[in-house]
Amino acid sequence: MLNNITLGQYFPGDSFIHRLDPRTKILLTIMFLVCVFLSRGFLGFGLIVAFIFLCARVAKIQLKFLFRGLKPIAIIVIITFLLNLFMTPGDDLLWKWGILSVSVQGIKNALFMAFRLILLVTGTQLLTLTTSPIRLTDGLESLFSPLSRIGFPAHELAMMMSIALRFIPTLIEETQKITRAQKARGADFESGSLIKRAKALLPLLVPLFVSAFRRADELAMAMEARCYRGGKGRTKMNPLKYAKSDLVAFLCLAALVVLIVLTNKSGIGVI
């Protein structure tokens, strides 16, 4: 039940995209988001889809992994689609029932918005699928570090993030273990009313919290024992360095932006 959390799951590999600097990938993802919002028609979207497929191909990521991340947002996509379908005012009505009406413009709008959401998620998935959580937090820390001059705790936030990410699988495993242990003692997590089921979770939650605190305590102790004292003056084992490939990647996305602006100007397929 807890094994299907793909959002933010790293897919190891050694491709051009995997090797890019995490800072580059974060910035490019932001540029990608801008592209999605810039595009005003289906031609632009076609370009973006082609771009995503190309990236997936280069990174050797199977498409099913890209689409798996869509499951959690499926409901949002459907609601967006329906709202736009029924709520868009238009002259050329196709169907009308009470306050609900569907126009050609509505269909176009609904498809456009749903498509936009799907592209946003699949595109950002490329970042998390090709970047290990450690590199990702490294990249974020480095990008935010200029802000630490005005008191923004960039290093601390990055450390918190990596620790949290590191312990998600551990906690999932622990949850399964305790669930089984309590089931062996006859606990029933699956039947009964909502209140009864919520109460049944107590034998699971108490040990889970206790062990989470114990783990946190032990981790803090272990970090102190190895003289960890925050980000100041701390050097990295693998310092981030920009390479030529990062420039190439930037140019690729810049080209995409230009192409999308051009398709908007040309007016082909624009809604």
Next chain:
Amino acid sequence: MGLDVRHLTYVYNPGTPFETKAVDDVSFEVHDGEFIGIIGHTGSGKSTLIQHFNALIEPTSGSVLVDGEDIFASKSRAALRRRVGLVFQYPEYQLFEETVLKDVCFGPKNMGKAEGECASAAREALRLVGLNEDTWEKSPFELSGGQQRRAALAGVLAMQPEVLILDEPAAGLDPSGRKEILDIIKRIHLKGTTVIMVSHSMDDVARLCGRIIVMEKGRKAMDGTPAEVFSRVEELEKMGLKPPSAALLAKRLKARGTDIDDSVYTLAGLIDELKNKLGGIKQGA
């Protein structure tokens, strides 16, 4: 009651690149009143295997029969779980109630017993594991590690299982805690409970069990009395298992020319053997 394990196979992550066979076609029978030790290297499938015995995980194929009834087919898994008690590794992490007594009551209560019955079963279990009355009203989190382990064990015993399965019951305890918990298990066995104990300590298994099953890479590699299993020292060592220290010492003594029966595997057996032989030398001289 008897357990009959038939061609049990369990595959983790089937159909993905991470597919692994944790248990591979394992069959054996457990008879009433036996004390079985299951040993094997880390990742040999011991823990996965025993979780099948009270239907916590379903096998990919194969079955487990309790008194001739397939536990995965039967609708009354809850009833079966109370007959087969499973104590997980580090069971103290499952403690959650306000007091020790209440925590031990959790199992019997889930079985639908009346309040009074629960409490008396819990008290009996707590006495059996040697926790004094002054700890019963304490929070389980106030106890020492060894006491917590015993309280958790009592939590399963209070359900009065006919078969008790333990996964590394002595792991992470200091020597005196180890001895205490193992002595308790021995006492429980003597009272008539069938016991299956997973352990990586050959010495413990050699001392306690009447039958040993050796697992390797998900398969049953050996199954027999301790004398049979520990006579195959080379094979055990090939699997990365260290034979009991008494057996090793006997083998080395023999290799150095001492006239000694090297099939002993417990400390007591080795001492007897040495007394015999050394005594014999004296008489001869």
